[in-house]
Amino acid sequence: MFEKALKGNAAYWTWITFLAVLAGAGIHGYRIQSEEGLASTGMGVGAVWGIYNAQLPFLAGLAASALFILVPERLMKRSELSAAAPLSAFLAAVAAAMSLLFIAAGLGMPSRIPGLFMNMSPSAPASWHAPALMAYLVLSLSAGWALLASRKKGTTPPRWLRAVVMLAVPVGFALPVIAAFMLAVMPTYGLWTSAMLAPRILVSGLAAGMGLLMFMVVAMRRSAGPDEGKELVERLAGYTALAGLASLFFIGLDAGTAFLGNLPSETYALRLLYSDMAREALPAAYAPFSLLPSVLLVAGAVSVALLLLPVVRRTGGMLAAAAGLLIAISAWFDRGPGLILAGQASPDGGTVYAPAMPDMLVTIGIWAGGALLLTALLKVTISVRRSREAL
Amino acid sequence: MRKAGLGLIAGLGAASGILSNPLFERVSASAWASSPKQPGRRWGMVIDTRRCPEGCTTCLDACRRSHNVPTFSDPRRQVEWIHKEDGRALLGTACATKQAIPALCNHCAEPSCVRACPTDSIFRRKDGIVAIDYHRCIGCRSCMLACPYGEVSFNWSDPRPAIKEPTPEYPTREQGVVEKCSFCSDRLKKGLEPSCSSQCPEGAMTFGDLNDPKSAVSRLLGSNETMRRKPELGTEPSVFYII
Numbered sequence: 089m090f091e092k093a094l095k096g097n098a099a100y101w102t103w104i105t106f107l108a109v110l111a112g113a114g115i116h117g118y119r120i121q122s123e124e125g126l127a128s129t130g131m132g133v134g135a136v137w138g139i140y141n142a143q144l145p146f147l148a149g150l151a152a153s154a155l156f157i158l159v160p161e162r163l164m165k166r167s168e169l170s171a172a173a174p175l176s177a178f179l180a181a182v183a184a185a186m187s188l189l190f191i192a193a194g195l196g197m198p199s200r201i202p203g204l205f206m207n208m209s210p211s212a213p214a215s216w217h218a219p220a221l222m223a224y225l226v227l228s229l230s231a232g233w234a235l236l237a238s239r240k241k242g243t244t245p246p247r248w249l250r251a252v253v254m255l256a257v258p259v260g261f262a263l264p265v266i267a268a269f270m271l272a273v274m275p276t277y278g279l280w281t282s283a284m285l286a287p288r289i290l291v292s293g294l295a296a297g298m299g300l301l302m303f304m305v306v307a308m309r310r311s312a313g314p315d316e317g318k319e320l321v322e323r324l325a326g327y328t329a330l331a332g333l334a335s336l337f338f339i340g341l342d343a344g345t346a347f348l349g350n351l352p353s354e355t356y357a358l359r360l361l362y363s364d365m366a367r368e369a370l371p372a373a374y375a376p377f378s379l380l381p382s383v384l385l386v387a388g389a390v391s392v393a394l395l396l397l398p399v400v401r402r403t404g405g406m407l408a409a410a411a412g413l414l415i416a417i418s419a420w421f422d423r424g425p426g427l428i429l430a431g432q433a434s435p436d437g438g439t440v441y442a443p444a445m446p447d448m449l450v451t452i453g454i455w456a457g458g459a460l461l462l463t464a465l466l467k468v469t470i471s472v473r474r475s476r477e478a479l
Numbered sequence: 480m481r482k483a484g485l486g487l488i489a490g491l492g493a494a495s496g497i498l499s500n501p502l503f504e505r506v507s508a509s510a511w512a513s514s515p516k517q518p519g520r521r522w523g524m525v526i527d528t529r530r531c532p533e534g535c536t537t538c539l540d541a542c543r544r545s546h547n548v549p550t551f552s553d554p555r556r557q558v559e560w561i562h563k564e565d566g567r568a569l570l571g572t573a574c575a576t577k578q579a580i581p582a583l584c585n586h587c588a589e590p591s592c593v594r595a596c597p598t599d600s601i602f603r604r605k606d607g608i609v610a611i612d613y614h615r616c617i618g619c620r621s622c623m624l625a626c627p628y629g630e631v632s633f634n635w636s637d638p639r640p641a642i643k644e645p646t647p648e649y650p651t652r653e654q655g656v657v658e659k660c661s662f663c664s665d666r667l668k669k670g671l672e673p674s675c676s677s678q679c680p681e682g683a684m685t686f687g688d689l690n691d692p693k694s695a696v697s698r699l700l701g702s703n704e705t706m707r708r709k710p711e712l713g714t715e716p717s718v719f720y721i722i
C-alpha cells in the first residue's frame with residue numbers, strides 16, 4: 089500500500105523535496121549540537137529547557153485528540169466519522185513520533201536513550217512519558233493502517249481493531265496527564281503547577297487535532313470531489329469550535345486566578361507573553377517576535393468565533409479550513425512555547441530563552457519530518473479512496 | 480463585641496504564629512530521631528553565617544579541587560557544587576545579612592529533584608544523601624528545573640578541559656550529565672568529613688548526623704535559632720543556617 093506514496097505529480101514531489109531539505113537541515117543542526125554539546129544551543133543556566141521541550145505538551149494533547157474520532161467510530165459505530173478515522177490515527181501517530189524525536193533531541197546523553205525504557209522510576213511522572221508515547225505510536229499507527237487496508241479491500245475492519253482502540257484509550261488520555269504532571273514536580277514555576285494544566289493540554293490538543301483534521305478533509309475534498317465529506321467537515325468544524333471555546337474559557341480561568349491572586353510567578357509569565365515586557369527581555373534579534381503570542385491568541389479566538397457561525401461550518405470551504413489551521417497554530421503556541429519558555433522565566437530576572445542556530449534547525453527539521461510522514465500517509469489515504477471510486 | 484472577638488482571634492493567630500513560625504526554628508534532635516520516616520542516620524549541616532567572613536572562598540575552592548568540578552567563565556555554562564550568595568536572596572527577608580553565605584544542595588528529605596528524574600539517576604540514599612549516578616543520567620535536566628534552589632548544574636560542554644586542578648581521587652564527568660554536591664559521600668566512606676566543612680578556617684560549617692542527639696549538629700540546632708531555605712515548599716532541607 090505504501091508504494092502509493094511514491095507516485096505523485098510535480099506539485100507533490102516539490103512539496104516532498106521541500107520538506108526533505110528542511111529535514112536535512114535539521115540533521116545538520118543536530119550534528120553541530122552533538123559535536124559541541126548543548127552549549128551550542130540557546131539553552132543554559134536560567135533557560136534550562138528550550139524549544140525541544142516546548143513542543144511536548146502540545147504534541148501530547150494533539151496525539152490524544154485522535155481518541156475523540158477513533159472511539160466513537162470504532163466502539164460506538166458512528167460511521168459518519170469513518171472517512172476521518174484513518175487520518176486522525178495517522179495524525180496521532182505523527183504527533184507521538186515527533187514527541188519522541190523532540191525528547192531525544194533535548195537529551196545531553198543521547199546514547200543512553202534505552203535508559204528511558206529500562207531504568208524507569210514509577211514514582212516520577214516523566215518516567216512514563218517515553219514509554220507511553222511509544223505504545224501510543226504503535227497503537228495509532230496500526231489502527232490507521234488497518235482501517236485503510238480494510239477500506240482498500242472494501243471489507244469491514246478487523247475485530248482486533250476494537251481491542252487496539254480500547255487499549256489506546258487509557259494510554260492516550262494518560263499523555264496529557266503525564267505531560268502536565270512531569271511539570272507539576274517543579275514547584276517554583278507557577279504556570280506548571282496549575283491543576284488546569286492537564287485539561288488545558290487535552291482541550292487545546294483536541295481543538296488543534298480537529299482543526300487540522302478538518303483542514304486535511306477539506307484538502308482531500310478538493311481532489312476527490314465537492315460532495316465528498318461535506319457533513320464530515322461540518323461536524324469537525326463543530327468539534328473544533330467547541331473545543332476552542334473550552335480552551336479559551338480555560339485560558340481565562342488560569343489568567344483570572346493568576347491576577348486575582350496576584351500570584352508572582354504566573355503573572356510574570358503572562359505579562360512576559362502578552363505585554364511589552366518580552367521586547368526588553370528577549371535578545372534584540374527576537375524583539376519583533378514579542379507580539380507573536382498576542383497575535384496568535386487573537387487569531388485563535390477570531391477563528392473560534394468564525395467556526396461558531398453555522399454558515400461557515402455548513403459551507404465548509406477554505407475559510408473553515410484556514411480557521412482550523414489557525415486554531416491549531418494558536419493552540420501550539422499556547423500549550424507549547426508559551427507554556428514552557430515563558431513558564432520557565434524567573435521573575436527575579438535572568439535570561440529568557442531564545443533559540444540559537446542548532447536548536448532552531450533541529451526543531452524545524454523535526455517538524456518537517458513530521459509533515460513528511462503525514463503527507464505520505466495522507467497520499468496513501470487519498471489513493472486508496474481514489475482506487476475505491478474507480479471500482 | 481465584634482471587635483473584641485476579632486482581637487481575640489488575632490491574638491491567637493499571633494500566638495500560634497510564634498509557635499509554628501517556619502522561618503526560624505528550634506529543632507530538637509529527639510524530634511528527628513523519633514520521626515518514623517527518618518530512622519537511622521541522616522547527614523546534615525549547620526552553617527554559622529556569623530563566622531563566615533565576606534570574601535573568603537576556602538570552602539568553594541576545596542570543593543572544586545576535591546571533586547574535579549570544572550570552572551567555566553561564562554555564567555550561562557557555570558557548574559558549581561557550592562557557591563556563595565547574598566544572604567537575603569538565599570534565606571528571604573527575615574535574614575538580616577546581605578553578606579554572601581555558602582549555599583549547596585540541601586539533601587532534602589522530600590527532594591523534588593528525585594520526583595522529576597525519569598531514570599532514577601538522582602536518588603535519595605538511606606543516610607539522607609541525595610546522590611547522582613553519572614553513568615545513568617541521560618541529561619534531560621528535569622532535576623535542574625525541579626530543584627527549587629537551583630543546586631543542580633549541567634555540563635553544557637565537555638567539563639574535562641575546564642578542570643583547573645585535576646585530582647585522581649575522584650572521577651571526572653562527561654558532557655551531557657548533571658552534577659551537584661554529594662555531601663562528599665566518597666570522603667564519608669573513608670571516615671573523612673566533607674571537604675568544605677573540614678577546611679573552613681573559621682569553623683563556620685558543622686557536619687554530622689541529624690538523628691544523633693549527641694552529634695555536634697544536633698547540639699547546635701538545639702541551642703540556636705536556625706533557618707532553612709524556602710521551608711514553605713516542604714522539601715525539608717538538611718542544611719541549616721544560623722544567622
Ligand code: SF4
Nearest residue numbers: 584585587590592626
Ligand atoms: S537541594 Fe535541590 S538538588 Fe538538593 S536534594 Fe533538594 S531538591 Fe534535590
Ligand code: SF4
Nearest residue numbers: 596616617619620622
Ligand atoms: S538530568 Fe539526569 S539526574 Fe537529572 S532528571 Fe535527567 S536523568 Fe535524572
